[in-house]
Amino acid sequence: MGYRVAVVGATGAVGREILKTLAERDFPISDIAALASGRSTGTEISFGDKRVLKTQNLEKFDFHGWDIALFSPGASVSAIHAPRAAAAGCVVIDNTSHFRMDPDVPLVVPEVNPEALAGFRKKNIIANPNCSTIQMVVALKPLHDEFRVKRVTVATYQSVSGAGKEGMDELFNNSRAIYVNDPVTPQQFTKNIAYNVIPHIDVFMDDGATKEEWKMVVETKKILDPNIAVMATCVRVPVFIGHAEAVHVEFELPVTAGEARAALRDAPGVTVIDVREDGGYATPAEIAGEDDVFVSRIRKDPTVENGLAFWCVSDNLRKGAALNAVQIAESLIAQNLLSQPKAA
Template sequence: MSKKFTVAVVGATGAVGTQILECLEGRNFPVQEIKLLATASNAGDILEFHGQPVTVEEVKQDSFEGVDIALFAAGPAIASQLAPVAAGAGTVCIDCSSAWRMDADVPLIIPEVNPDALAGYRKKGIVSSPTASVVQLAVALKPLHDFAGIKRMVVSTYEAVSSTGNRAIDELRVQTGELLNGRPAKVDVYPHRIAFNCLPQVDAFNDDGYTREEQKVIDETAKVMAATIKTTATCIRVPVFYAHSASVNIETGKKLTPEKARELLKGAAGVVLVDDPAESEYPMCMDAAGQDEVFVGRIREDKSIANGLNLWVVSDNLRKGAATNAVQIAELLVEKYLQ
């Protein structure tokens, strides 16, 4: 990548935005100039990029003049309003929110899974990154689907508080301290206390009893994998700071043994196989946190059906689930389309 680019990070002060900055630095993305944008309440903050202080500016409709690539980490309301404005100014937008994921004219991209679909960015100048749980599921399932054809999936996700943002991270930390010191814990971010608890609710409920997060898992997995996989999901918020976990049961069109699944996953892009139960080796949040890979283990046959397999998938929701995936999309854009 010889050419360098003017890059904007929208929502630069948030949990995902700060990780995007780290990824741009750590992956040596070819940045000519960086613009850090946020809402008025965070304008004026000072962040560092490659050791240099950068002042955060208030994001406005005219913020994108001369910007080549904008990475949005500011939530669906801002992405819905400003991504089309930025695209109209010639900026390619990569959005980490839910705003554009199911738009038929916006590609939903995981570089290890469906890189060719990125060509569709030209329709609106916008690319979407899936919800974190779908990123890790699709990375793990793609090689298995290519080999055996997944017909049905039953998934339960165990989602870290960091996907809700910095307020949720702080709330878990404070609640934990209060309870350990014998004091009542204040509840603000979630409907109930999250410390030492599990909430069978991620996002709001739809009329059918599924949450929005559960519907995202169903819809976005199908779009990313371009497959008619019958999926049902239960999403649970757990008292973990970083990294989502998922218990996955798949039914395939042809037999897929645990041994073959391990072979396929061992060589898959973006996957780390951790599967030695006899030595108590399996994916865990504390090992995945801060990493960019998807960790897979506990692979075993589902003996209740002819072609069934169980597996356990863990990945850092802020890294591969959001920031790293967005930067990888930018890298793919630069490699294939923007030079």
């Protein structure tokens, strides 16, 4: 018997990717509901190759009798409806930022801290981390296990799909406008994103960091180790799908590039493409649609003791969002943490 699964925010970029991922991975489902706002009710969405779902109104949906709800509707919507679903006995896996730093809500990347799932019953909610944090901690985990990460400095190069379909539309429209010499008016971003890079994602905080940068700091500490120092600079780039990161790490123990490369090659969810020649590295355009975090340019950082630098890329809609959420649900099943599936 399969599980009764609801996908909240089903008409968005991540919601559609969640439905696609559930179908591709043959997740055990007996019944599935696609939920969205009232204005999207009735919209048809593909689930697998042969099935089309009609979206239902989230505000009117009764979560009683449903096993799992995968949320990606925006933080303010999750704040209202995720606790409602959890109170109805439905396990919530939330992709928004709202619950991530709640001490009673596990923040989970299955390749990194699956043991954290044990405490999810406190609120019946599990948080999916930020996309840029996910790919970094997947790459850092095998290195931390062997050499103990002390400090991380990271610069991100984040695609416009991190801002949803509207961000992707703006890159397309602005690129076309520049090409035909039409005026460009930014809407989703603070400046024109076409043929440009913007060192500003989310709101500014009192210390000058943006909230996206703050997320990488606090989420890395919660997921991997509270003693790790993190400094992040997050940049939006004119790429449709796929985030990239330049990561510089200081370790407690000595490490060579060869030792790091070997540890990463053996790690779950990681693919190493690291050949010191033209094209011997991964880029966002090449890994769109892939599940793994791809690590390249592994090399010694001679400016600090026990230092290492690497480049990592990942599909932010898959591993950075939809896939990680589905993997959390799979981990709950594997660890026998879910109740028996409810009858449809």
